[in-house]
Amino acid sequence: MNQTPQAANYRPATEIDTLMPDIGDPVAAADFPQTILRYRNDRAAESVGLDGLSDAEWIAHFGRFQPLEGSLPRPLALRYHGHQFRHYNPDIGDGRGFLFAQMRDADDRLLDMGTKGSGQTPYSRFGDGRLTLKGGVREILATEMLEALGVNTSKTFSIIETGEALERNDEPSPTRGAAMVRLSHSHIRIGTFQRAAFHEDKALLERLTDYALTRLYDEIPDDNPPAQLLGRVVERTADLAASYMVAGFVHGVLNSDNINVTGESFDYGPWRFTPLWDANFTAAYFDHNGLYAFGRQAEAIHWDVAQLAVSLRALVEAPALIEQLERFPALYGDAMQRRFCWRLGVEPGADPGAMIESAVRGMVTSATPIDRFFHDWRGGVAGDDAAYGDATWAPFREAIQNFTATPGARNHAYWTDETPCSMHIEEVEAIWSAIDRDDDWGPLSSKVAAIRRMGEALGPKATS
Structure with missing residues (x-):
């Protein structure tokens, strides 16, 4: 069965191939007992030329993960490390998701189509590689609300119920399973650079830097590409932090593997919107010290970006990187003013x-x-x-x-x-x-x- 998107504005891409095989591993999706279409984001689909798919074609691509024509021939589980609540973890990566496809949007920006709950990968550790249907529903609500409030966020593209009963320790079980697809402007994370630095792979750091600048930011590298990239990440993430505050949003888990290098919010687990302007409001029940509380999100994101600078230090002297990092507070203040006035x-x-x-x-x-x-x-x-x-x-x-x-x-x-x-x-x-x-x-x-x-x-x- 060959489903071919017909819309003229469907423009597949395979840019991630330039970084393979160093940042990912080919994997296969789980074979689910059922594939029941529960949510299709036709507004997002129209923007990439996929709104003309029939429901059967949609399920084939986003429930059975048959490749989209012209895009990636098979899913890739991406490799990365990261600081999780300020503790470095070299044993993570795409454990229940993968990069499924790439394409370009109406503005010619590169988009990654990633998954959550699509099955086990080499990085699943002891996890089952699955997503609860409740988690998928929560992600729809988070991304829709954030998009409406002007936050640069991934878009929940598809939710398909899988017919599996999942056991979870933090919610009533058994609970229903789902496979989710999201659209974002990159799944390259700060943790992707951290992994390359951890392995002292300067060549990969240089390639990641070039990929981010040329493919994700559409810029020509200058005489100091690492500082140039860090500057762009500082700008985007300062704006992201301000947008969270004006939206009254608490992400919950602002680990460095959950911050991508385009400064776009994604991966919604224990998120919440705070009813009141309460600096101490937290979203994650396990955030016992309030590290990612509402009022500390800018600090947390700035700290994560500093870890990118630490990784890039293998390529360039520190002063140029420090200069970029020090721009964050002023940029955050400017973004708070701009976004607050916008919502008002x-x-x-x-x-x-x-x-x-x-x-x-x-x-x-x-x-x-x-x-x-x-x-x-x-x-x-x-x-x-x-x-x-x-x-x-x-x-x-x-x-x-x-x-x-x-x-x-x-x-x-x-x-x-x-x-x-x-x-x-x-x-x-x-x-x-x-x-x-x-x-x-x-x-x-x-x-x-x-x-x-x-x-x-x-x-x-x-x-x-």
């Missing part, structure tokens, strides 16, 4: 830093939910003056007067809704419960539609 629907005005500080202080002091604040103050004018009329909000009320509304900031009907669109743990559990108990996918579909409507209301994301 105001043009950057005089002293956005003071305005943001007063807004955060108001949210913290009054326990005003993050989503409520941004919804009420969209365009710089409170939708409910009474809720913000006391002394707590006086500094913000004064500061926001110096900002003008973005044209059309409140034109969408969403801004007349009484309740803002949010994504907190109680709703996540309710959506999953409907699926688990009654096989009712309606609440999930309705929520995705509501999230996308909010995304339309917010408009194009803030850019530097």
Whole structure:
């Protein structure tokens, strides 16, 4: 059976071949008892010319993993190391996923199509290589919400239930299994460079650097490619950290193997959105010391990027790398201002830093939910003056007067809704419960539609 994408904008690629066989191993997908299509992201599929696939063709590619025409002939489990909660681990890699295909998007950027739950690989260690259906549903909700809130994130492309019953220690078992496919602008991680440095493979470090610059950033290497690459990663990850804060998002596991070199968020395990601006809010029950708490995410990401610099030190003297690393705090501050103003629907005005500080202080002091604040103050004018009329909000009320509304900031009907669109743990559990108990996918579909409507209301994301 040969399924061939027919759309003119399907443009397969095989760029990863230039790094083989040094960063991956050919593997085979698991042979699942069933392949039941549960979610297909036709919006994402349209962007790469795959929306014309029939459901049967979709399952063949993304449940049975028959190769896409012109792309990779077989899946590749990628090799990498990483710091996990600041402890170096050389025994990791793609343990329950692989790189399935590559292609280009409408902007001619290279895309990786990766999997989760597709079976065991040489790096599975003691794991079964599977993903729970609940984990797949959670990833849909995380990526849809983050995309709507302007975060550079991977996209959940497909979820297929596999007919397997999985045993897990951290949720009721047996639980249903699934195979997920995601789209992102690279699965090359900081940990990929760490592995090459660990093995003192300077030639591979040079090739990885060239690949990242020329294939992922579409840049011509200058006279110091390692520092050039580090600079781009610093820029992208500082923006990523700011986008998490403005979205009220806590990733949960910001290990260096979970940070890719394009600064795009991915791999959602114990994520949560914090209802309140609470610096100590954590997503992972096992993050006992709050290393990746809401208010420490910028610090954590900066630390991870420093590990990339340590790896690149094998290629270049330290001063040029340190110079790039030291740009992170200022870039993060700039990104916070730009993204905060974007979500608020105001043009950057005089002293956005003071305005943001007063807004955060108001949210913290009054326990005003993050989503409520941004919804009420969209365009710089409170939708409910009474809720913000006391002394707590006086500094913000004064500061926001110096900002003008973005044209059309409140034109969408969403801004007349009484309740803002949010994504907190109680709703996540309710959506999953409907699926688990009654096989009712309606609440999930309705929520995705509501999230996308909010995304339309917010408009194009803030850019530097």
